């Protein structure tokens with residue numbers, strides 16, 4: 418479900434906000450979004466797109482309005498769905514806002530029983546389609562030459578010694594799937610950095626220093642992982658200029674294959690977020706359940722540590738094969 422709004426910066430400040438609120442409400446209805454889920458902050462008052470002179474906010478995430486010819490996407494993955502907000506500013510100053518919200522009326526089943534620690538499930542949802550369902554969706558940009566850094570500050574104690582390996586594995590998993598040829602992209606780990614990912618605790622994209630950093634943030638929202646990607650449009654071609662991912666320490670993560678209780682697989686979250694950095698958007702949770710780029714992730718499963726054919730095909734359409 419996507420919402421596309423065209424805003425002119427010359428508009429009177431109060432009118433577009435009211436108009437946007439009405440449009441956002443209409444979108445929620447057409448999307449068939451059920452009553453807000455009961456976890457986390459209430460969303461009922463938060464469904465409108467709110468724009469100030471410098472920022473656009475939607476459902477608890479916000480981005481700074483970029484310079485002319487540039488754009489930014491904030492994509493937040495949660496336990497029950499996902500929200501993304503993309504703001505693009507054309508050369509003439511026109512601001513275009515796209516939102517994409519996927520919700521589940523109830524929490525995933527795995528979320529409900531967290532008392533007993535057990536080995537995580539290795540079963541992929543609708544796994545028979547993993548290497549036959551070729552559906553994908555693109556955000557429109559390409560990220561050339563993906564060099565990335567890791568900032569280990571704030572990593573949860575339980576995984577502080579294993580997180581870097583899991584993050585690397587989640588990134589390397591981008592390169593192939595289903596016995597297909599390797600993709601023509603080579604994410605390169607540069608090393609550790611003290612630079613923090615430019616993602617605020619409130620789920621806001623705070624800026625682009627051009628360095629691609631993944632790290633830990635004590636997020637106040639109900640997102641597991643959040644990726645902010647900046648892009649430029651030149652002659653109609655969108656190129657990413659920086660992408661940062663924050664992992665939310667308010668949730669429990671795991672990296673092993675034993676004793677999971679209410680935790681989320683770090684490698685799976687990273688692979689999904691990397692998909693966003695490289696230009697993939699979401700596919701429908703139900704229709705394409707085996708894909709990595711479905712909006713929601715259940716606790717205690719390692720079934721999505723590798724790309725499905727659709728995820729692979731989307732990347733192949735941009736990056737080709739080696």
Ligand SMILES: [Zn+2]
Nearest residue numbers: 492494499712
């Ligand atoms: Zn996502």
